[in-house]
Amino acid sequence: MEKTPLDMVRQYVEETSKPDATEKEKAKRIDDLVIAFLRC
Amino acid sequence: MKNDPKDFEIKKQRFIDTCRFQEPDRIPIQAKVANFAMGYNCKTAKECYENPQTERESWAKVYNDIYYDGISGLGMNFPFKAYLDLETETYFISRNQVTLQHHESAHMMVDEYDEFINHPITYIANKAAYRKLGVLRKPYPENYEILKGAFIEMEEFKKRSAANRKYAEEVLGLPIITSGNMSHVCDVFFDFVRGFLPTLADMRRYPDKVLKAIETLVPYYETSIPVTDKAEFPFIYNTCHIPTFLSKQLFGKFFWPYYKRMITQTFESGTRLMSFCEGKWEQHFDYLNELPKGALIALLESDDIIKAQKIIGNKVILAGGMPLSLIKYGTLEECKEYAKKIIDACAPGGGFIFTTDKTLLDVNDINVANLVELNNFVHEYGKR
Numbered sequence: 569m570e571k572t573p574l575d576m577v578r579q580y581v582e583e584t585s586k587p588d589a590t591e592k593e594k595a596k597r598i599d600d601l602v603i604a605f606l607r608c
Numbered sequence: 609m610k611n612d613p614k615d616f617e618i619k620k621q622r623f624i625d626t627c628r629f630q631e632p633d634r635i636p637i638q639a640k641v642a643n644f645a646m647g648y649n650c651k652t653a654k655e656c657y658e659n660p661q662t663e664r665e666s667w668a669k670v671y672n673d674i675y676y677d678g679i680s681g682l683g684m685n686f687p688f689k690a691y692l693d694l695e696t697e698t699y700f701i702s703r704n705q706v707t708l709q710h711h712e713s714a715h716m717m718v719d720e721y722d723e724f725i726n727h728p729i730t731y732i733a734n735k736a737a738y739r740k741l742g743v744l745r746k747p748y749p750e751n752y753e754i755l756k757g758a759f760i761e762m763e764e765f766k767k768r769s770a771a772n773r774k775y776a777e778e779v780l781g782l783p784i785i786t787s788g789n790m791s792h793v794c795d796v797f798f799d800f801v802r803g804f805l806p807t808l809a810d811m812r813r814y815p816d817k818v819l820k821a822i823e824t825l826v827p828y829y830e831t832s833i834p835v836t837d838k839a840e841f842p843f844i845y846n847t848c849h850i851p852t853f854l855s856k857q858l859f860g861k862f863f864w865p866y867y868k869r870m871i872t873q874t875f876e877s878g879t880r881l882m883s884f885c886e887g888k889w890e891q892h893f894d895y896l897n898e899l900p901k902g903a904l905i906a907l908l909e910s911d912d913i914i915k916a917q918k919i920i921g922n923k924v925i926l927a928g929g930m931p932l933s934l935i936k937y938g939t940l941e942e943c944k945e946y947a948k949k950i951i952d953a954c955a956p957g958g959g960f961i962f963t964t965d966k967t968l969l970d971v972n973d974i975n976v977a978n979l980v981e982l983n984n985f986v987h988e989y990g991k992r
Contacts, residue, residue: 570747573733579752
């Protein structure tokens, strides 16, 4: 099954977030990682 | 004249004093040393990004051999290895095997403004990044495994940068003048989303779309502007790319409002923005005179610093002035005479940092013997 880049960023955040991380914190991490793509 | 680890606090205070428009005990000399360090240590970029110790030793060799009061950094300033792992089309190593360069890689099409404005994160991940990072076009899960590795390498880069800062301060006694990087959303759009020529054309053809697109990026970047209770030193760094290509009118419409907010909010929080003003900024000097006194440190590149001193020197702290080309091709006496002229014009009353107009990128950019003696001379001539 193929995944979009955004799907993969979400997967990474799910796998690496602390168990008590809130949805808001996870959403912020996703945004930060995607924004980091711009400079790559 | 050697850098002495015991001088850390004295050197740091020189930058603080001059930025408060007080005359420091000596004019602070700032290093703008980038890839030059690797060539100076006879190492390649590959040797440095594969071995952080080699990277650190390269910059340390420069700082052991040349006198400075403060430095712009120690080591590469972005996670180059992670970008290579992602198969970036943006960055590459030039033929000298040392200088890290970049192509423009901004792929947004003119008919994609609405998509970008309505769903920026989805657009950036699935279109902008997908188009320029080869790894994202590989099959899953191969692409995911590489992506994870690159994210981890980016985190490791941050840790190495923090360790290099500690090393610079505690072992070399050299303050790194800035901590943190603040981007202007207009520059982000220009450099990484729409690109150089398309952005400049769109500003004239579709100004409302460009303004809306720039505003779309604000929520993701404004968090880097400090809010309150920030230590005065180190300052915060920012590179401004697009202003040199803008008329005064376009600068006022697209760049100035957010830039003014970056500067004033940072100043109100307790510290200052140090902006590398790429190219020529003279056409925008009137705007800078609107700022509170001492809020901005402007690293000038192609502007005449003595002329700048006369126009904005009462408001803006000026850094720069020493042409890299003169250090490369001039005699030592010519370099000293030029430095004297700048110091005599800009240093009285504080608000001046001595440094080169351009960053040292290649070992052939300068005559090293000239720079060593020049900085020794400025250290003495710049004594209060």
